[in-house]
Amino acid sequence: MTRTVVVIGHGMVGHRLIEELRAKDESGSWKIVVIGEERLPAYDRVALSSYMDGSTAEDLTLVSPELFTDPHIDLLLGCEATEIDRVGRHVTLSDGRSVPYDALVLATGSSPFVPPVPGHDLGNCFVYRTVDDLDAIRAAATEGEGVVVGGGLLGLEAANALRLLGMSPHVVEMAPRLMPLQVDDGGGQVLDGLVRGLDVDVHCGAGVQRIGGCDGLANEVVLTDGVRISADMVVFSAGIRPRDDLARAAGFETGERGGILVDDWCRTGDERVFAIGECAAVRGTSYGLVAPGYAMAEVVAGQLLDLDPTPFPGADMSTKLKLLGVDVASFGDAHATADGALEVVYANNAAGTYAKLVVSDDARTLRGGVLVGDATAYATLRPLVDRELPAPPEQLLLPAGAEFDSAALPSDTVICSCNNVSKQNITDAVRAGGADDIAGVKNCTRAGTSCGSCVPMLKTLLTECGVETSNALCEHFDHSRPELFEIVRGTGIDTFSELIARYGRGAGCDLCKPAVASILAGLNRGHVLEGEHAGLQDTNDRFLANMQRNGTYSVVPRVPGGEITPDKLIVLGEVAREFALYTKITGGQRIDLFGARVEQLPRIWQRLVDAGFESGHAYGKALRTVKSCVGTDWCRYGVQDSVSMAIRLELRYRGLRSPHKLKGGVSGCARECAEARSKDFGVIATESGWNLYVGGNGGFSPRHAQLLVADLDDDGLIRTLDRFLMFYVRTADRLQRTAAWLEDLDGGLDHLRAVVVDDALGIAGELETSMARHVEAYTDEWAAVLDDPDKLARFVSFVNAPDSPDPTIGFTEERGQIRPAPVSLPTPTVRSTEVSA
Numbered sequence: 001m002t003r004t005v006v007v008i009g010h011g012m013v014g015h016r017l018i019e020e021l022r023a024k025d026e027s028g029s030w031k032i033v034v035i036g037e038e039r040l041p042a043y044d045r046v047a048l049s050s051y052m053d054g055s056t057a058e059d060l061t062l063v064s065p066e067l068f069t070d071p072h073i074d075l076l077l078g079c080e081a082t083e084i085d086r087v088g089r090h091v092t093l094s095d096g097r098s099v100p101y102d103a104l105v106l107a108t109g110s111s112p113f114v115p116p117v118p119g120h121d122l123g124n125c126f127v128y129r130t131v132d133d134l135d136a137i138r139a140a141a142t143e144g145e146g147v148v149v150g151g152g153l154l155g156l157e158a159a160n161a162l163r164l165l166g167m168s169p170h171v172v173e174m175a176p177r178l179m180p181l182q183v184d185d186g187g188g189q190v191l192d193g194l195v196r197g198l199d200v201d202v203h204c205g206a207g208v209q210r211i212g213g214c215d216g217l218a219n220e221v222v223l224t225d226g227v228r229i230s231a232d233m234v235v236f237s238a239g240i241r242p243r244d245d246l247a248r249a250a251g252f253e254t255g256e257r258g259g260i261l262v263d264d265w266c267r268t269g270d271e272r273v274f275a276i277g278e279c280a281a282v283r284g285t286s287y288g289l290v291a292p293g294y295a296m297a298e299v300v301a302g303q304l305l306d307l308d309p310t311p312f313p314g315a316d317m318s319t320k321l322k323l324l325g326v327d328v329a330s331f332g333d334a335h336a337t338a339d340g341a342l343e344v345v346y347a348n349n350a351a352g353t354y355a356k357l358v359v360s361d362d363a364r365t366l367r368g369g370v371l372v373g374d375a376t377a378y379a380t381l382r383p384l385v386d387r388e389l390p391a392p393p394e395q396l397l398l399p400a401g402a403e404f405d406s407a408a409l410p411s412d413t414v415i416c417s418c419n420n421v422s423k424q425n426i427t428d429a430v431r432a433g434g435a436d437d438i439a440g441v442k443n444c445t446r447a448g449t450s451c452g453s454c455v456p457m458l459k460t461l462l463t464e465c466g467v468e469t470s471n472a473l474c475e476h477f478d479h480s481r482p483e484l485f486e487i488v489r490g491t492g493i494d495t496f497s498e499l500i501a502r503y504g505r506g507a508g509c510d511l512c513k514p515a516v517a518s519i520l521a522g523l524n525r526g527h528v529l530e531g532e533h534a535g536l537q538d539t540n541d542r543f544l545a546n547m548q549r550n551g552t553y554s555v556v557p558r559v560p561g562g563e564i565t566p567d568k569l570i571v572l573g574e575v576a577r578e579f580a581l582y583t584k585i586t587g588g589q590r591i592d593l594f595g596a597r598v599e600q601l602p603r604i605w606q607r608l609v610d611a612g613f614e615s616g617h618a619y620g621k622a623l624r625t626v627k628s629c630v631g632t633d634w635c636r637y638g639v640q641d642s643v644s645m646a647i648r649l650e651l652r653y654r655g656l657r658s659p660h661k662l663k664g665g666v667s668g669c670a671r672e673c674a675e676a677r678s679k680d681f682g683v684i685a686t687e688s689g690w691n692l693y694v695g696g697n698g699g700f701s702p703r704h705a706q707l708l709v710a711d712l713d714d715d716g717l718i719r720t721l722d723r724f725l726m727f728y729v730r731t732a733d734r735l736q737r738t739a740a741w742l743e744d745l746d747g748g749l750d751h752l753r754a755v756v757v758d759d760a761l762g763i764a765g766e767l768e769t770s771m772a773r774h775v776e777a778y779t780d781e782w783a784a785v786l787d788d789p790d791k792l793a794r795f796v797s798f799v800n801a802p803d804s805p806d807p808t809i810g811f812t813e814e815r816g817q818i819r820p821a822p823v824s825l826p827t828p829t830v831r832s833t834e835v836s837a
């Protein structure tokens with residue numbers, strides 16, 4: 001016999017319940033009647049803000065077209081459930097209809113809390129919860145000031161929405177810092193700097209006393225500390241309250257802090273009635289995130305279908321968000337409330353990043369953490385909560401440190417906390433053959449379908465299971481890096497936003513943004529810090545210098561071929577002395593100046609540029625150096641002028657942005673003193689010219705370069721190298737060095753030779769023209785910053801106090817030079833460690 005379950009509320013959680021029931025109710029034993037007060041069927045409220053940034057209501061919908069024709073579902077939209085008759089077992093609707101039920105599920109969500117201050121109900125005061133709210137805000141937006149009340153997650157999203165509408169936003173937060181629930185004081189400080197840097201006025205530590213108005217519209221917000229902010233709009237984002245009125249009126253018990261009281265099975269005091277999602281208070285606790293709601297929906301579906309139900313497993317309150325373009329993540333015991341918890345902190349005010357790990361008193365178990373400014377490590381760190389750390393905590397805070405072997409994770413580790421999917425669930429699905437790419441894993445397990453922060457880990461697990469993953473750059477583009485290169489080249493697109501709007505989806509991520517930035521730079525589509533390009537760059541590119549372990553930078557001017565005049569050497573010495581920099585000669589035959597603070601960089605560059613130096617691109621995925629031996633001029637064995645050739649090559653290919661760094665070498669005879677065969681391209685002199693070797697590198701997996709062509713004359717060498725390098729730049733994957741690229745290339749070295757020597761693809765002329773264009777367009781990136789006040793403005797330690805050096809940076813002295821001040825671990829709070837060059 002078919003029974004009827006009535007679901008009140010067609011929001012995210014109500015919809016998840018419907019999906020679960022329809023997927024698992026094979027015999028069609030339940031008829032589902034859904035009552036939704038909003039005019040739209042369920043949509044992705046978590047992504048609501050994207051509605052202000054180009055997404056449409058259709059983009060946000062969670063509902064597949066089949067739902068509307070499913071005979072087991074009656075969807076009643078645009079009507080409110082106004083009364084529950086528990087004795088007669090029916091629900092009354094706002095249009096007077098009555099719907100009987102055998103089981104009733106309350107999924108009424110929350111409503112935004114509006115503090116009852118005088119003026120809160122003036123005409124241009126809004127809340128931020130539904131598509132209709134956002135339509136109303138859009139309709140009322142002006143070019144004036146907008147005040148957002150509440151500096152939490154939703155408040156910052158609302159502030160961004162006002163920004164996108166052309167308003168000047170202010171955020172008022174009663175707590176002493178932004179996002180007080182998710183981040184600690186240190187993280188709040190960095191977040192505050194980043195948010196202010198985006199032209200949002202932040203007022204923390206004060207509440208709203210009243211809202212002043214005229215003609216029924218708000219025109220100012222008066223704070224409890226006396227500050228008055230002129231306002232053309234006010235948006236309340238000061239928390240939420242569970243919508244429990246309907247249940248309360250029907251005699252259901254509610255929690256002390258609101259919410260319909262339920263047990264671990266989401267059962268109310270009435271055996272036929274359940275409550276799930278934000279309206280429920282499980283054992284008195286309400287959850288304002290979607291993941292616990294999804295878990296509750298599964299608990300109820302299991303009971304209705306009698307499918308081996310399990311109780312509510314509790315909630316992981318971890319969050320990772322991008323607010324106003326700023327990464328923020330918090331997980332586990334982020335505020336170190338547990339006994340004996342230690343905090344290991346790395347804060348880099350110059351780069352605007354903050355990372356804290358909370359560990360057990362023996363520093364061996366991860367308890368939680370906070371990441372601000374760069375949350376890349378979240379995907380790896382969150383599954384480790386309450387597990388033994390695979391490396392010392394300070395090491396895990398480094399970008400490379402967080403990339404450890406996923407095989408080390410126990411199988412019960414929860415990888416997707418939004419949907420409670422473990423590593424075992426994922427590897428089982430992959431091994432069963434149902435999931436052979438990210439989309440397949442999402443389909444089979446739901447992992448990665450909510451906040452998306454675990455997607456990089458899904459990729460790692462697929463690889464661990466032996467599945468070759470797609471070569472799509474990331475989830476925002478279906479294209480590989482080489483395909484995107486061709487798209488940018490062919491279409492003339494010169495911004496990331498246009499590329500993603502036309503050929504991708506979403507807002508982009510830490511994988512695609514720098515990769516596209518490098519493609520745009522490789523095609524000379526503007527300086528790396530020009531306009532929106534600046535926001536795409538990796539940390540080193542963002543500052544045109546290499547960040548070091550204590551947050552300072554190293555500066556490497558170009559010294560082509562390693563040849564330098566005494567006068568230029570003296571300038572380097574003088575600059576190092578004036579700015580108290582540590583100096584070291586690099587393996588690439590140049591001089592590295594370490595320990596510069598971000599605000600010193602332009603002055604150092606000015607001195608160097610005045611003396612005829614330019615950027616050495618030590619920070620970029622670009623040509624670094626062409627190393628040379630002394631060759632025929634000085635060496636009695638030399639058969640060719642290796643120095644002149646190295647200088648010619650370095651000046652030709654300087655500034656060439658590529659999928660990974662590029663190094664070259666030129667030796668004047670077969671004795672190979674320049675170690676040219678350990679480079680991406682190595683040139684070794686012969687009696688009759690030059691042998692060209694390609695695909696070598698040092699590092700973790702050293703490779704010897706292989707002979708591509710023998711006995712080339714000077715012009716032939718340049719021509720072949722032009723073709724080789726451009727072919728690599730166009731066709732390699734992101735972060736693929738020439739050695740790995742050559743290994744992956746179909747046909748290997750023979751194919752490469754056919755393309756760049758025999759022109760088998762007929763593209764040799766095109767490759768040469770592209771390189772000629774690069775050579776012609778080259779300009780020095782440092783000099784371009786010095787000439788542009790807008791770009792120069794980026795080089796400050798603190799956005800809101802541009803003249804203050806970062807006080808956390810300290811040095812000691814050793815062997816007559818500075819060294820970063822040492823760090824000891826573990827202590828309750830540890831400042832520093834590194835982000836590497």
Ligand SMILES: Cc1cc2nc3c(=O)[nH]c(=O)nc-3n(C[C@H](O)[C@H](O)[C@H](O)COP(=O)(O)OP(=O)(O)OC[C@H]3O[C@@H](n4cnc5c(N)ncnc54)[C@H](O)[C@@H]3O)c2cc1C
Nearest residue numbers: 009011012013037045046080081108109277278288289290
């Ligand atoms: C801008 C924004 C950003 C967010 N970001 C995140 C995030 O990053 N991560 C995260 O985990 N969570 C986030 N959330 C919270 C998340 O959206 C909620 O946790 C989730 O939507 C809760 O689902 P729910 O079904 O319980 O409630 P809702 O999605 O609110 O759905 C409840 C529905 O019930 C309807 N309803 C209420 N009463 C009645 C009635 N009497 N009759 C008929 N219908 C009724 C409501 O109109 C509503 O449509 C965000 C929320 C917002 C607003």
Ligand code: SF4
Nearest residue numbers: 629635638668669673
């Ligand atoms: S490679 Fe040959 S030419 Fe160059 S320094 Fe060594 S021995 Fe001399």
